[in-house]
Amino acid sequence: MNGINLNLKQEIQNKPVWIIKQTFHNSYKEGIREGFAKLTCRTDNSGRKQNWILEEKQGIEYEQEVLVDLILKFKILFCFKMSQKKPQMQVEQKVPENIVKKNARDTKLREAVAKRRTERLAANKTRRAQWEKTAQAYENEYKAADKNLVDSLRKAKTEGGFYVPAESKLILVVRIRGINTLNPQVRQTLRLLKLRQLHNAAFVRVNKATIEMIRKVEPYVTYGYPSRAVIKNLIYKRGYAKINGQRIPITNNNIIEQSLGKVGIHSIEDLVHEIVTVGAHFKEANRFLWAFKLRGPRGGFIAKRRSFINQGDWGNREDLINDLVKRMI
Incomplete structure (x- = not known):
């Protein structure tokens, strides 16, 4: 022990x-x-x-x-x-200078990106509210125009007269024949009307020059006066933008605003309104739109070689163009 x-x-x-x-x-x-x-x-x-x-x-x-x-x-x-027991010394770990600079730079970039994102979201929210307000104003305008037309028709009927609405300022032209046996002059006119392919459709402002062009190519196209609903469906469902010679789908209002914002067209509703009313900037709006590529009509054509007034297809259909286009959208 x-x-x-x-x-x-x-x-x-x-x-x-x-x-x-x-x-x-x-x-x-x-x-x-x-x-x-x-x-x-x-x-x-x-x-x-x-x-x-x-x-x-x-x-x-x-x-x-x-x-x-x-x-x-x-x-x-x-x-x-x-x-x-000796206390352990706390050794300070030094971070390399390049790592410190990189972290500071990354932090600064993240803050800048977050700031831009916040500003973009706020701007989009403001613009979306403005677009909705504009669309509602257009809707009220359309309803007032329809009500005015109905009131005028009723008033004329009550007074025992007739009411003749104003002629349409807009024509929708649809190409129904191909390129076989085409006259060069006819082919060039179809190109000017943006009708390069079969079943292409385009809007045309009514004036003396365009009427003469349509008459020159009348056996190859059918045309008429589109309604507001058909115009809206065409732009929403078949609308493409022509930007730098490229065919770009219209997926958001930013595409429209970048190209037509300088003339006061900021949204798709502005574009539809400009086409329907044939406004002051119709030329810019129509040039912005690519020709509508439609399919063959459900049920087919009747007779492409005869005019519409002779139970055929080509020529002026007036308001009946809406029925044909609805079958082709």
């Missing part, structure tokens, strides 16, 4: 805690082996059984003494070791 305690200080001096734990563990086992060695030697005397029990108790007491003594010393030395 004493030999163990004398050597214990030398074994644990200036050593880590885990070595101190191992030293105490080994010392404890040596103390137990020493106690049982004494117990075994003393069992050889006379009165063997009685001495065995007595020495066994002494051996157990000796084991407990060794254990208690070692635990107390371990606690004292462990606390001493922990008090003498």
Whole structure:
């Protein structure tokens, strides 16, 4: 027991805690082996059984003494070791300068992108509200015009007269024949009317020049006066923009605003209104639209080589052009 305690200080001096734990563990086992060695030697005397029990108790007491003594010393030395433990130095990790600059640049770019996005969303919200307001104003205008027409017809009927509406300022021309046996002059006229392919359709303002052009190509086209609903359906369903010579689908109002914003046309409703009313900027609006590519009419044509007034297809249909176009959209 004493030999163990004398050597214990030398074994644990200036050593880590885990070595101190191992030293105490080994010392404890040596103390137990020493106690049982004494117990075994003393069992050889006379009165063997009685001495065995007595020495066994002494051996157990000796084991407990060794254990208690070692635990107390371990606690004292462990606390001493922990008090003498040097605090760890906190080493500041330096970030490379290029990483610092990159992080600052990325942060600045993210802030700029977020700012632009916020401004864009706010501007889009404002413009969307303006577009809805404009569309509602146009709708009220159309309803007022329809009501005025109905009132005029009723008034004329009441007075026993007739009411003749104003002639349409707009013609919708549809090409119904191909390129076989075409006169070069006719072919050039069809190109001027934007009717380069079969079943192409285009809007034409009514004036003396356009009437002469239509008469020149009349056996190859059919035309009439489109309604507001047909004009709207054509632009919404078959409308494409001509931008830098390319055919671009009209998917949002930004496309229209970028090309026609300078003439006051900012949305598709503005475009429809300009075509329907044949406004001051009809030329720019009609030039912006690519020729409408329609399909063959459901049910087919009757007779392309005869005029419409002779139970055929080509020629002037007036308001009946709407029925044909509805079958071709």
